[in-house]
Amino acid sequence: MDTILNSAHISPSIFSLRPDYRALLMIAENIPTGPSDESSSRLLNEAESHIKSLLSSQGIPITEFPHIFAWRETYKGFGAKPQKTRNSLEALTRRAAEGGLPRINRLTDIYNAISVKHQVPIGGEDLDKYDGAPFLVRANGEEEFRTFSAGEAKIESAVPGEPIWCDDVGITCRRWNWRQGPRTALSDESTRVLFILDALEPLGDDELVRAADELADALKGLSGDVKTLYQIIRAGN
Structure with missing residues (x-):
């Protein structure tokens, strides 16, 4: 766990775009396998209720929720149109408010619920399908992203300048937190x-850590054998 976290890195070009950016990386091990269940569905229901309550009490549209607004402005900063390529937080928050959050698998359900509740974009990668340590860079336009479209395998090229999370094999997530690749996606196993x-x-860091702690607690609630470790990467470290 330490080796992966200590080897993770973020390109200075990312901090040139957003000096205030922070990435909290958490590794969790010994998670019991399983599909969506009552407990993960309950977390999703709670997240949906939370968003509906925020919309009712604050009287502002989802696009003006503070962290969502910040990500929309950031997407404009690297040339993406936020109306067409919504960051994962905005996409999930909209689903929570409208048709309801999807039930995918237990792990994805848990982190999606916490993402919406704490208004933090969260991604999950299967470390058994991962190669090396994570790193975040801005694309040069030659990187390939292997995905699926209408059930068919498809290869896309990253757009020059867009932030991409990668491992030693290639892109794992495009546009910071827009679209994760199927190669390292979480499953029931x-x-x-x-x-x-x-x-x-x-x-702030306090809310970021609260989200991480709630995620760790939810995972440890599945089994006493679950172990978690995290670190925050920011400009200058």
Whole structure:
């Protein structure tokens, strides 16, 4: 666990784009396998209720939720149109408010619920399908992203300048937190996971850590054997 976290790195070009960016990387091991269940569905229901309550009490559209607004502005900064390529937090928050959050598998359900509740983009990667340590860079346009479209395998090229999370094989997530690749996606059988929590101002470190702690607690609630470790990467470290 230490080796992967200590080897993770973020390109200075990312901090040139957003000096306030922080990535909390968490590794969780010994997670019991399983599909969506009552406990993960309950977390999703709670997240949906939380968003509906926020919309009712704050009286502002989802696009003006502080952290979502910050990510929309950041997407514009590297040339993406936030109306067409929504960051994962906005996409999930919209689903929570409208048709309801999807039930995918227990692990994905858990981190999606916590993402929405704490308003933090979160990604999950299966470490048994991962190669090396994670790193975040801005694409040069030659990187390939292997995905699926309408059930068919498809290869896309990253757009020059877009931030991409990678391992030693290639891209694992495009546009910071827009689209994760299927190669390292979580499944019902995933037991070792890398979680990536993305933060921009105005979201503070205290809320970022609260989200990580709740994620760790939810995973440890599945089994006493679950172990977690995290670190925060920011400009200058």
